[in-house]
Amino acid sequence: MADIQYLEGKKPHAKEHRLIFRNIDRVGWNPSIDKYMEEGGYDQLKKAVKMERADITNEVKASGLRGRGGAGFPTGLKWTFIPPTNTKPVYLICNADESEPGTFKDRYILHQDPHQLIEGMVIASYAVGAKLAYIYVREEFPEAAQILEKAIAEAHEKGFLGKDICGTDFELEIYVHRGAGAYICGEETGLIESLEGKRPYPRIKPPYFPAALGLWMNPTIVNNVESLCHVKHIIEMGGEEYAKLGTPRNTGTRILCVSGDVQKPGYFEVQVGKVTLGEVINDMCGGLKLGRKLKAVIPGGSSAKVLRADEKFKVKRGEDTVELNIEDIPMDFDTLAACGSMAGSGGVIIMDDSRSMAWVLNNLNNFYAHESCGQCTPCREGSLWMKKITDRIVRGEGTPEDVDTLESVAYNIDGRTICAFGEACSWPTESFVAKFRDELVGTTKVENRGKLANPEAALAAAGLK
Amino acid sequence: MTISPELDKKAEEAISHYPAEHKRAASLPLLHLLQHEFGYVSEESVKWVADKLGLEPINVLELVTFYPGFRQSAPGKFHIRVCRTLSCAMAGSYELMESLCKATQIDRSGTSHQNPIAVSPDGKFSIEFAECLASCGTGPVCMVNDDFHESIKPAEAAKLVENYRAKA
Ligand SMILES: Cc1cc2nc3c(=O)[nH]c(=O)nc-3n(C[C@H](O)[C@H](O)[C@H](O)COP(=O)(O)O)c2cc1C
Ligand code: SF4
Ligand code: FES
Numbered sequence: 001m002a003d004i005q006y007l008e009g010k011k012p013h014a015k016e017h018r019l020i021f022r023n024i025d026r027v028g029w030n031p032s033i034d035k036y037m038e039e040g041g042y043d044q045l046k047k048a049v050k051m052e053r054a055d056i057t058n059e060v061k062a063s064g065l066r067g068r069g070g071a072g073f074p075t076g077l078k079w080t081f082i083p084p085t086n087t088k089p090v091y092l093i094c095n096a097d098e099s100e101p102g103t104f105k106d107r108y109i110l111h112q113d114p115h116q117l118i119e120g121m122v123i124a125s126y127a128v129g130a131k132l133a134y135i136y137v138r139e140e141f142p143e144a145a146q147i148l149e150k151a152i153a154e155a156h157e158k159g160f161l162g163k164d165i166c167g168t169d170f171e172l173e174i175y176v177h178r179g180a181g182a183y184i185c186g187e188e189t190g191l192i193e194s195l196e197g198k199r200p201y202p203r204i205k206p207p208y209f210p211a212a213l214g215l216w217m218n219p220t221i222v223n224n225v226e227s228l229c230h231v232k233h234i235i236e237m238g239g240e241e242y243a244k245l246g247t248p249r250n251t252g253t254r255i256l257c258v259s260g261d262v263q264k265p266g267y268f269e270v271q272v273g274k275v276t277l278g279e280v281i282n283d284m285c286g287g288l289k290l291g292r293k294l295k296a297v298i299p300g301g302s303s304a305k306v307l308r309a310d311e312k313f314k315v316k317r318g319e320d321t322v323e324l325n326i327e328d329i330p331m332d333f334d335t336l337a338a339c340g341s342m343a344g345s346g347g348v349i350i351m352d353d354s355r356s357m358a359w360v361l362n363n364l365n366n367f368y369a370h371e372s373c374g375q376c377t378p379c380r381e382g383s384l385w386m387k388k389i390t391d392r393i394v395r396g397e398g399t400p401e402d403v404d405t406l407e408s409v410a411y412n413i414d415g416r417t418i419c420a421f422g423e424a425c426s427w428p429t430e431s432f433v434a435k436f437r438d439e440l441v442g443t444t445k446v447e448n449r450g451k452l453a454n455p456e457a458a459l460a461a462a463g464l465k
Numbered sequence: 466m467t468i469s470p471e472l473d474k475k476a477e478e479a480i481s482h483y484p485a486e487h488k489r490a491a492s493l494p495l496l497h498l499l500q501h502e503f504g505y506v507s508e509e510s511v512k513w514v515a516d517k518l519g520l521e522p523i524n525v526l527e528l529v530t531f532y533p534g535f536r537q538s539a540p541g542k543f544h545i546r547v548c549r550t551l552s553c554a555m556a557g558s559y560e561l562m563e564s565l566c567k568a569t570q571i572d573r574s575g576t577s578h579q580n581p582i583a584v585s586p587d588g589k590f591s592i593e594f595a596e597c598l599a600s601c602g603t604g605p606v607c608m609v610n611d612d613f614h615e616s617i618k619p620a621e622a623a624k625l626v627e628n629y630r631a632k633a
Contacts, residue, residue: 098599099596099597099599100597101550101551101552101596101597101601102551102552102597102601103597103599103601104599104600104601104602106599107599107600132484138599139497139534140534140546140595140598140599140608141599142611143611143613175482175483177482177490177493177494178493178494178497179493179532179534180493180496180497180528180532180533180534180535181532181533181534181595182531182532182533182534183596183597194493195490196487196489196490197487197489197490197491197492197493197518197524197528198489198492198524198528199527199528199531200531216484216487257601257602258602259552259555259601259602259604260551260552260555261555265552265601265602265603266602267602302550302551302597347601349551349552349601351555355555360551363549363550363551363554364551366549367549367550367551367596367597370578370596371596
């Protein structure tokens, strides 16, 4: 849309393709339903309720949409996992916990365009047969919770929620449910336990796949905020047309959140796989800081394995295998997986040559040690040990053997736990040790004590217990 | 502890958001209401929530002790949460923590995982580190009660504190 004006300094980059973030930072925009309806808001819902339920799911399947919450699981396929013979109530939950470090996209949707999410949720609820839906929003978004509650009330008033939605016999209530500051509530089964009023201890899969045994042991679809927003656009464009955005198997647009050592960090909605990591860093983010060199990138939220700037990545292109430099990596699910990492939640963290990798890893290890729910021994004990070991390395009290111990602790966590937090907490250590072993070992050498590359490191160590 | 009729009404409203047979789901919403009202979750509050939802107090207490968002003692009038996680740390959140502590005269040396909050001598401010607040592109960030502050330059920390002090 050529006539959209954005706030000073917030203009989308030329390489962006704004669908979900069309109204973010827009001049004259506000989160009210009147504003939303000025430009066709809720028209897609009106269209959807005239469709067969299964046809909506089929459109979502045809769109190729993959979940934007972290795992990249096909959304349409997930919806079909509700047992066909089901007679129990079905629930929809919007995962607005946004807690994967490096990720900051759902925040803007919730604060600035809540009706886009609600319209997506009502369409999704209609498709899966849910009459009750929740938005699980992290506690640290108090304003978003209020904005959502207001938006829900407005949608009610206009007949897009409640009974007889759009003149049909479809009914739906949406409620906001606030978390209480725990990262593990982002994991879908932990989230469900939390919504039930318990400690957010994740459930083991199988058998507790939410689509079969979710909220109160009923079929439950959990989707990320951004995923649910895409549903609206899929109905508008048609699944096939939507699938032309992006690249095969990696369709549509997604929001990349870039933070760390670049000139202009920020969010960028791009066609999946149509921009490379180099374009993100150099064009969209204005490059690295003056005189700095790229050292490492975490491409998909803090749990994604780190990429080293001078690595060569072997990736399949049809029949051939090609070698990519870090800057040539297209930001899509499959390529990042082939590079040994993941697209995850879209959180891209850039590190330049001023960063000590021991310090970076220690920061992440502190996060995971703090956030482990404590159910599984490898995760509870392992995440704490990884923190303790990197704590002492950063304090200048490590030994070269500590790096081996660190590695062995990490490899004894992943694959041995109830939920994917096990992988999330061990992948940073596994990848940093694999790719920066020399630096980590070097940091522990007696002659290097007190000479950490990063001045913040000393502070970090002092602030930690 | 007195529960005003308005607060009780809000609690009933929250309970109505869940199927009647799953009242327990209202535990977190009720705890939020009480913490908002009294500043922290007391033993009495735990008992009140348990009674309201037909639960044992331990069912509620175990939530308060698990979730970092609930506290068991009074914070300052203004409770500050500084993001500690990677992107903010790279942008200077540990320095921000130092400056805020200085400006509020808070001593964090007695804090620990179980006891993360430190309060200023005058009781006006309290502070703790929080994990990633989902605004990593504008670090360092912090929250003061429900207000959100981003891209805080080192020199602005003291001013931020003074602005709140003026409101106290
Ligand atoms: C430790 C952990 C934390 C997670 N945190 C989030 C989160 O904050 N937000 C989110 O949408 N998904 C998160 N997920 C992924 C969810 O479990 C789930 O896959 C997702 O919400 C499904 O939505 P989608 O299919 O639309 O991506 C997390 C997963 C794990 C293992
Ligand atoms: S892997 Fe970690 S976070 Fe997940 S259930 Fe086990 S202890 Fe909890
Ligand atoms: S790291 Fe501070 S907001 Fe994400």
